[in-house]
Every structure is written in C-alpha cells, then in structure tokens.
Amino acid sequence: MALTEQQLAEIEEQRSRSAVTRRATVPALEELLFTPVPLLDHGFVRVIDYMGDDAAIVQAARVSYGRGTKKVSEDAGLIRYLICHRHSTPFEMCEIKFHVKLPIFVARQWIRHRTANVNEYSARYSILDREFYIPEAEHLAAQSRANHQGRGDVLEGAEAAHVLDLLREDATRNYDHYAEMLNEDGTGAVVDPTRQGLARELARMNLSLNFYTQWYWKTDLHNLLHFLSLRADAHAQYEIRVYADAMIEMLKAWVPATYQAFMDYRLGAVNLSAQMLAVVRRMIGGEVVEQAGSGLSKREWGELMGVLGRG
Numbered sequence: 001m002a003l004t005e006q007q008l009a010e011i012e013e014q015r016s017r018s019a020v021t022r023r024a025t026v027p028a029l030e031e032l033l034f035t036p037v038p039l040l041d042h043g044f045v046r047v048i049d050y051m052g053d054d055a056a057i058v059q060a061a062r063v064s065y066g067r068g069t070k071k072v073s074e075d076a077g078l079i080r081y082l083i084c085h086r087h088s089t090p091f092e093m094c095e096i097k098f099h100v101k102l103p104i105f106v107a108r109q110w111i112r113h114r115t116a117n118v119n120e121y122s123a124r125y126s127i128l129d130r131e132f133y134i135p136e137a138e139h140l141a142a143q144s145r146a147n148h149q150g151r152g153d154v155l156e157g158a159e160a161a162h163v164l165d166l167l168r169e170d171a172t173r174n175y176d177h178y179a180e181m182l183n184e185d186g187t188g189a190v191v192d193p194t195r196q197g198l199a200r201e202l203a204r205m206n207l208s209l210n211f212y213t214q215w216y217w218k219t220d221l222h223n224l225l226h227f228l229s230l231r232a233d234a235h236a237q238y239e240i241r242v243y244a245d246a247m248i249e250m251l252k253a254w255v256p257a258t259y260q261a262f263m264d265y266r267l268g269a270v271n272l273s274a275q276m277l278a279v280v281r282r283m284i285g286g287e288v289v290e291q292a293g294s295g296l297s298k299r300e301w302g303e304l305m306g307v308l309g310r311g
C-alpha cells in the first residue's frame with residue numbers, strides 16, 4: 001500500500017477533525033475512521049463514514065421514540081432474534097461507506113453485489129499508478145482438480161518462480177506501453193512533443209486485470225452482511241476474502257451485537273436441506289445411515305459429512 005506523503009497528510013487531517021452531533025456515534029469505529037487497513041500488496045480498505053449503531057436497529061425494529069430498550073443485553077437478544085428469523089429491514093437503517101483499493105479482477109467480483117452505491121476512480125480522467133498485484137508465494141496455487149472454481153496445491157520451486165516472473169514481466173511491459181501511448185509523465189507533462197499521445201480512456205485497455213483500481217462503496221448493514229456472508233466464506237476467492245475479513249473487524253467495532261449474531265447465525269451456521277435434517281435425525285436415533293438410501297446425492301452427502309466432521 002504505497003500512500004503518498006500528501007495522501008497520508010490528508011488522512012491525518014481528516015482524523016484530527018471532529019464534529020459535535022446529536023446523532024449516535026460509536027467510539028470503537030470512530031477510532032478506526034479514515035485509517036487504511038493494508039491488504040494484498042498495494043490494496044487497502046478504510047471506513048469513510050457511517051450512520052447508526054446497534055441501538056438504531058432496535059429503535060427501528062420497535063419504531064420507538066427513544067433509543068430502543070433500556071438494557072444492552074435486551075438489545076442484543078432482539079438483534080439475535082431479527083438475524084435468526086431474517087427480519088432484514090431494521091438493518092437497512094444503518095449505512096456504512098468504505099474507500100477500497102483493489103485489483104481489477106477482485107473489483108469484477110465485488111461489483112456483482114448490486115445493492116450498494118459505487119463511485120470508481122476514473123481512468124478516463126486520471127492516469128493509473130504503476131501498481132499491480134503479485135500473489136505471495138504461498139497463494140500461488142495450482143488449479144483444483146476437485147473444484148473447477150478453486151485452488152489446489154501451492155506451486156513450488158522453478159514453476160512458482162517462472163509464474164511470478166511472467167506475472168511481473170507482463171504487467172511491467174503493459175504499464176510501460178500504457179505510459180508510452182499516453183505520452184505523459186506522472187505529472188501530466190508531455191514526454192515527446194512530436195506525438196499527440198493516446199487518450200487516457202483508450203490507453204488503459206492495455207492494462208491487465210491485476211492492476212489496482214479504487215472506489216468508494218456505500219451500502220446498508222443488511223446488504224453488507226449479505227456481502228460478507230458470501231465473500232468471507234471459504235468458497236470465496238482468497239483475494240476478495242481478505243477484504244471481507246478486514247471489513248468484518250470493522251463491523252465488530254461498529255455494531256458488536258450485530259457482529260456476534262452474524263457470526264453465530266450466518267457465517268458460522270450451516271444450511272441443511274429437509275433431506276439432510278432427516279439423515280441427522282436418523283443418525284441421532286442410532287441408525288447407521290449410508291449415502292445409498294439417504295435420499296442425498298453424492299455431493300450433498302459429502303457436504304453433510306463435512307459439516308458433521310465425518311468427511
């Protein structure tokens with residue numbers, strides 16, 4: 001995460017300011033506000049703004065005049081009930097805004113989450129930095145043979161070194177050509193006065209998907225939980241999961257009761273079909289159940305055994 005002196009000074013300046021407000025604020029999130037959490041080799045996520053807290057969810061659920069219930073434990077109990085029974089609208093009353101710097105291939109997965117407001121850095125207007133993602137050696141994995149969407153064993157030795165060389169060489173060459181086509185240096189000054197230079201909106205098409213982009217991403221708490229449940233899940237790609245994991249820590253600081261209910265009822269919970277539940281009931285009853293005769297397909301059986309720790 002290479003922030004310039006000026007960017008760091010701007011963040012410090014933002015953090016040095018405070019405002020008097022009648023609205024609810026959360027000291028633990030105020031402490032994190034504006035500070036980037038570094039992710040991958042050049043990325044980050046930081047909270048820019050937020051609205052509401054755990055009490056605002058309770059207040060909305062009860063449509064009350066005051067701050068919800070009197071006791072924190074009662075608020076937490078109601079929040080657990082709401083999450084467990086998928087009563088979602090009280091969570092839509094809270095909002096949060098992030099500033100995210102992420103590789104373009106991660107952004108392509110992230111943007112599929114339509115229930116957010118996005119404003120992306122314009123590479124039509126500005127010149128992108130020479131910043132591209134190169135995975136750490138331990139994340140350089142082979143294609144999984146079992147899962148077409150997943151990774152297998154980590155590449156090793158000469159093969160790993162060769163892959164890293166290719167990734168670095170391609171991105172470096174692409175950026176060199178991008179800069180050459182633009183015919184501008186980092187300050188916008190013309191490099192070769194005999195050439196016009198290609199428009200920024202066209203020159204960028206040469207860049208590979210591991211180049212970094214940035215956006216402001218604002219969503220409500222209900223949709224944030226949906227995003228986190230999909231992208232912090234083990235099935236999600238490592239490179240988006242690290243962002244989701246960092247955002248979960250921010251969620252914990254912001255709305256601790258909601259965070260706990262989310263971890264218990266959503267992220268740490270499993271979904272059993274009616275047939276799976278029937279198998280579990282038969283097993284608890286002492287019956288030895290095999291996949292054949294269980295009513296489950298091989299895939300479903302494998303998933304259930306994995307959940308039960310019998311895989």
Ligand SMILES: Cc1cc2nc3c(=O)[nH]c(=O)nc-3n(C[C@H](O)[C@H](O)[C@H](O)COP(=O)(O)OP(=O)(O)OC[C@H]3O[C@@H](n4cnc5c(N)ncnc54)[C@H](O)[C@@H]3O)c2cc1C
Pocket residue numbers: 112113114115116223226230231235236237
């Ligand atoms: C592990 C994983 C693998 C994936 N693989 C692929 C893949 O191979 N190919 C691919 O294309 N995508 C893939 N996706 C993306 C996935 O299909 C979703 O597009 C993405 O997760 C966003 O989810 P969402 O639509 O629920 O979220 P959001 O867009 O935030 O929507 C949230 C909810 O709002 C509702 N909603 C939003 N917009 C509409 C609408 N227009 N109409 C009706 N309801 C709406 C739906 O209930 C939706 O669940 C993958 C996602 C994950 C997590």
